Amino acid sequence: MVDGPVVTVRGEAYREVAPELAAFTVTVTARDRDRETTLTRLAERAAAVRVLLDGEDTAIDRRDTGDLRVRPETRRTTERVVAWHGAVTTTVTVSDFTALGELMLRLAEQDQVEVAGPWWSLRPDSPAYRQVRRAAIADALARGREYAEALGARVTALIELADTGVERPMMARMAYAGGAEAGGRPELDLDPQPQSVQAAVQARFAITEAVLS
Template structure:
């Protein structure tokens, strides 16, 4: 865009640390045996036990997604003769109530042949934190433009162009793994400290300024 008069181009940035809004973790159920049908039955029963625990944890559990199901034969190294079967299914769980998170993860890990991994802390895609960071980045760009203009004895007069230049948000996570093969006894207490999320926004802006006062 052609413009008359001097132009100042600046980059505005904003970095904020905000509390997470979601926590995700993965629950993997495993079964193995010599007979395929028996192994599949055992896998289904253990997966059903996990579902019962998750059903009893609502409304803390906001979402769950089953996936990564596999069953494969186990063979001897010397040939293709099948000597057993191994199966696994993983469920990804999203939790919004962090006060119940540690207890839920340990209760799941206390089940037979269950592995729990996570949590991964996140913000909601429509979190107000994203909007606030973008507004702050624009404010930073305008402040910088005014400071440059003032150093020249001028003032900002109009916005020519504004572009989002990133970078995007950087999710933070913490990973812990629990693998308990039927622990028996009481479930211990576990406190998890939610990790702050770093939200970033950056813009490129061009402004016209009044004629500088030089000399």
């Protein structure tokens, strides 16, 4: 229990920083009337993508294959299977953006491949988060002192500090579908999108008795 006057304020901080990671997805597809043919083509195309990614292993931070789908296509009025569809998706994450556009286009040139992304982000342990939280605390302290000074008082102690959240908006994506009909490789320059980092805190300070005139 605090005896004496208390001031409650909200501290905020906002920064735009360069992204540290870029992620994109590579989806390989296959379709045929025969199920085994569909699976064989899907495996062959996925292997071709894997070989290409293996050749770029030093530029890739992480890759995860997380979505495999095989489904039948049936006629509307019956359960007769007229074709089989297969797809497998791999997520690729890189931190070196110099060859990102070229890598995405090389993947998109593969037969029956769709490339989507990139999604720009910061690392989970990025120093930017710590810096913006510290700035939000400094803002709360400055506001508390300003309110106290306006009352002819001064801040004497911190009673409570609560984190009210950090926002990281999602970024838009691009998509490129490849295949034998895609033609020659175009030039693609990607501009990393700045990441917005915001922090807010609520602080309660004990202050000396106000001087009201």
